[in-house]
Amino acid sequence: MFVLKIFKKIINLLQSDISPDQIAWGFALGAILGLVPGIFMKTLLFIVIMIFRVNLGSAFLAAALFAIIGLAIDPLLDKIGYVVLVNFDFLNSFYTWLYNLPVVPFTKFNNTVVMGSLITGIVLMVPNGIIAKKMLVYYRKNYKEKVANLKIIKFIDAILGITTVINKTK
Secondary structure (H helix, E strand, O other): OHHHHHHHHHHHHHHOOOOHHHHHHHHHHHHHHHHOOOHHHHHHHHHHHHHOOOOHHHHHHHHHHHHHHHHHOHHHHHHHHHHHHHHOHHHHHHHHHHHOOOOHHHHOOOOHHHHHHHHHHHHHHHHHHHHHHHHHHHHHHHOHHHHHOOHHHHHHHHHHHHHHHHHHHO
16 A cells, blocks of 8 residues: 555646656755765755755656665765875865864765765766656656546555545545
8 A cells, every 4th residue: 555655646746737847856966865875964954955946746756766786886975085085195285174064974975885875876866857857847747647547546546535534534
């Protein structure tokens, strides 16, 4: 039942009249949230997501997808972080300054995987946002009505409607 509810929420998000920009940039910021490990860094990124007017549903969807992708490309993210932390000597004084700030060391920015994930997420933010927006606009233009009329969607609506009534009577 949980999987059906998630599927239904994704379909509702795609079918809604929410601005494609809000959904796309929520997806782009959520991708960074999903890639970056560590609870403190995720908390800071979540605050950033909350500050901007983006769609939280698309941010959480992207975070879930990119968390899985991040696990798969972890060795690559480690190498990127290593290059950024070790090979750019001119940034050493900046890293030292950051590390001496009161809260910043809790982000574990000096970890190669964290730094690689953060850099990769930031670099991919704009392409992710643009691609997500283009895909959403294309979907809404070409498939919105077709998907709304699918029997499986109506069936899922019926099942979830029945479970809502059953849960209210308990």
